Amino acid sequence: MKRKSAVNRVVLALAGILLLGTGLLILAGSLDLYRRWRMTPPDGWPLTTPQGVLLDDADRTRWVGEGWWWPAVIAVLAIVVLLALWWLLAQLRRTHPGPTPVGADPVEAVELGERALSDALTADARHLPGVQQARARMTGSSRHPEAHLDLTLTPDTEPGHVLQAPCDGPLERARQSTGRPLPARAQLRVSPHKAHRAV
Numbered sequence: 001m002k003r004k005s006a007v008n009r010v011v012l013a014l015a016g017i018l019l020l021g022t023g024l025l026i027l028a029g030s031l032d033l034y035r036r037w038r039m040t041p042p043d044g045w046p047l048t049t050p051q052g053v054l055l056d057d058a059d060r061t062r063w064v065g066e067g068w069w070w071p072a073v074i075a076v077l078a079i080v081v082l083l084a085l086w087w088l089l090a091q092l093r094r095t096h097p098g099p100t101p102v103g104a105d106p107v108e109a110v111e112l113g114e115r116a117l118s119d120a121l122t123a124d125a126r127h128l129p130g131v132q133q134a135r136a137r138m139t140g141s142s143r144h145p146e147a148h149l150d151l152t153l154t155p156d157t158e159p160g161h162v163l164q165a166p167c168d169g170p171l172e173r174a175r176q177s178t179g180r181p182l183p184a185r186a187q188l189r190v191s192p193h194k195a196h197r198a199v
Contacts, residue, residue, distance in 0.1 A: 011087065100138075100145050100178055112178060114138045117145075124170035125149060130157030132191050136170075147171065147184040152191050159188050 028034060029047030041048045063069040099111035121136035128134070133152035140146040149166055153159065166186060175182045 008091075100180075114145075117174065117178075118147075121147060121149065121170050121174060124173065125151060125166055128162065128165045128169060130154055130162045130165075145180075145182060147174070147182055149184060149186040151186060151188050153188060155190055157190075162188065 025047055029052050030050050032050050033039070034041050034048050046052065099113055100117060118136045118138050122134050125131060125134035125136060128151075130153055131151050132154045135150040137148050137150075138145050139148060149170075151162065151166070153162055163186060166184070171182060171184050
């Protein structure tokens with residue numbers, strides 16, 4: 001799992017838990033569920049009756065007379081807004097290289113689409129001996145693209161031989177075609193098969 005994807009899932013899970021808890025708290029108080037179900041909420045628990053409020057007058061006006069109160073509130077809100085903007089901009093930032101220039105001269109170079117390069121690598125890797133299924137995708141930037149290969153091997157294939165084959169074959173041909181280095185990561189897996197019985 002990518003780091004950005006993991007952070008997104010954690011942030012969304014925490015936000016979901018917070019919103020769900022708040023919603024259940026409000027719902028329980030507005031429907032008067034504590035009284036109906038004969039439950040006793042903890043002391044100081046907000047919204048325990050339909051007429052209850054989250055913050056009463058004493059809580060809302062407790063710090064108004066203090067000189068540090070408003071600057072502290074504004075600072076906390078500013079930090080929350082900046083974190084939200086940072087997270088939003090992180091989502092908009094490209095994690096795919098886009099078109100990759102082909103050739104040494106960037107002015108006259110032809111651009112090769114990210115999808116076309118991924119498809120070419122996938123088709124080339126599928127013809128490697130011992131590979132049952134292959135999938136390639138590109139990450140990084142247009143200046144520094146990186147290939148990710150996901151190879152499914154046949155049950156009787158030795159991973160060591162297959163691991164070198166993409167470097168000598170599909171990846172080398174892609175480097176020659178684009179005229180630039182192409183770092184790569186490969187994930188190998190073996191296709192499911194029945195266990196051999198020893199006699």
